[in-house]
Amino acid sequence: MPGFSKSEFADTTRIKAGRRILHGFHIDLPLLVSLLVLVVVGILVLYSASEQDNKLVEQQLIRLAIAFVVMFVIAQLSPDTLRYWSPWLFIISLIMLIAVLLFGEEGKGAQRWLNLGFFTFQPSELMKLALPMLLAWYLSEAHLPPKFKQVILVLLIILLPTILVARQPDLGTSLLLASSGIFVLFLAGLRWFYIVLSFILLIPASLVLWFYGMHDYQRTRVLTFLNPESDPLGSGYHIIQSSIAIGSGGLYGKGWLNGTQSHLDFLPERKTDFIFSAFSEEFGLIGAVILLFIYGIIIARGLIIAAQAQDTFSRLLAGSIIITFFIYVFINIGMVSGLLPVVGIPLPLVSFGGTSMVTLCAGFGILMSIQTHRKLIAS
Template sequence: MRPWQTLSRPLRRYPVRPPDSGIKRRKSIWERIHLDPWLLGLLLLLMGGGLLVLYSASGQRIDTVIAQAIRFGVAIVVMVVIAQLSPSTFLRWAPFAYGVGLAMLVAVEIVGDVGMGAKRWLEIPGVIRFQPSEMMKLAVPLMVAAYLNRCQLPPRFRHILVCAVIIGVPVVLTAIQPDLGTSLLVASAAVIVVLLAGLSWRLIGLVSALIAAGLPLLWMNMQNYQRQRVLTFLDPDSDPLGSGWNIIQSTTAIGSGGLWGKGWLKGTQSQLEFLPERHTDFIIAVLGEEFGLVGMLVLLFLYVVIVGRGLWLATSSQDTFGRLLAGSIILTFFIYVFVNVGMVSGILPVVGVPLPLVSYGGTSSVTLMAGFGILMSIHAHRRLLPR
């Protein structure tokens, strides 16, 4: 073949990579739907184990387990939907969510539904019954993170005062329901945002001193049963058949489980109904009695892995708002676990905090999964944010 005939042949096209550009890889299904498969798998495993324990704790009532499974299904749907939204959407809607939450807390005081001696619920007859204070566990840190996102960090004292007002109003409205446990969790979720913003040690010391100075005022404004809980924590045997009954029975159940437990559905404290609130706040005592120390360690290890995975996702955020909010969500989840295990085992006062995604409850499950949806959204949209 002659040279000019070679030049006249059609050129074969080879893919040429443009300069200074990376090779685009095909996104997985998980990346397209903005979900983290590892965290999702851990949460589903936790829910499945929770339903297993709930069946025993509820007195082997399958209708209770089905109702909880439906609530878990709704919570998962909420998580998936929220994960599709961008962090900028959360930032834009933070004031609206906070305002609606405050309005619902006020509505609870006016037309709230009373249950177990407290006015904490709003009910739409025949449709839904929910607890607005649970939603504030997300709305308040969301608002604080949105505010601090506009401030120069670390925050100054005037910024801390504004955050204190943002936190204080819903906390007071929740505490007067009365619901001291939820109010403390709402406060802790928002305070974590402020701490992650980078407070100076001087400000931390000043705020700690103010909190310590306000403890006597808090004690004077607590309900009688709340004071009794604190006194019972210090000496449970002072009233073994009254205020000390819960903690004595829960520690007895956990201790009687031993290393391997008595076996599923074979717990005496729970099945014979000595253990109060066994399907809600004290459900981990049921697990400890039936599955022993090994079962409790497996559950706690699962929680630790979830928190670790959540922290890894939180560190991937590329803006202030995302880091503050994501860090608050996963660290607050850790506080829920710590407080519940602590109060059931007797190292903390009983404050009525459910065990996340194990205790029976609808609003708390939806709120927790919505928080994980926000966490996954922040991680999934990290490449869309300016570096």
């Protein structure tokens, strides 16, 4: 059944009436509008970064359309349905991840894709939603805050897909997976004692990871992040050229289509992972702050949805989805501006590329579902 706004002014003005109709279609207007604004900005940047390649922009538009359709479809499913399917989705994702390692297709030195006959598919993307859903499902059944045994179990569940994805190897995605799981745990009320303890344990863990868990190219990335000048033409090149692009943009930027770093090919991966640098070069600090503001609004709306969610599953899931989205933004901008090592994480909804866009929009679909399927009961 269509839900009604909790607001006291539910029955006034035409705008509110319109909103109610959208609500009936399980669409959250503030989220939709801010996403559309972001997408428009993204298309403009891509147009410039791709040397005004209409074909490429068209491709991106088609992907966005598909992603938004996915978003609307998922928004129609009720949180109850989502919760019911959570364990199954996780199991399917896990099987596919294992399948990828066994028979996946290789590309760019990594094995991430599964050929399903009619299209190739990245199971790790599905896992990005399946993992927080499973954890939200599991923890919503339990007494919160979680007990020690539950915490251990949750950590093991997180570890399993994280390791599988890291083995592909896809450091960026496994990082996002792990953090999405940990955010569920944190939002579920994980005791501060455990949090502090894990931070202490992080140091030896990272050492173990460094020596036994990482591929050479991943280690190089971290090293060059720490000192990009050590290899200005090799792996440090990305970071240096990206910093130059952003820095030379200044306050106002060089103007749309006027970025020299991107148009003269100095900026690597400028359509994908480093698109923010191309954007900052052309639009300057003002543009960058506006872009961050748009992301801020989307995140704020997501947090509100999480705060207003009516059951534990919904709020844990909503919270995890929106914070993971933020982590996407933070890691991407952090890495292109030289704050973080370069891990392959695109700028959500702006970078050129398909799979993650669909996943992200599916996540927003879940948020919309949570927001629009609320029942009229006091919380």
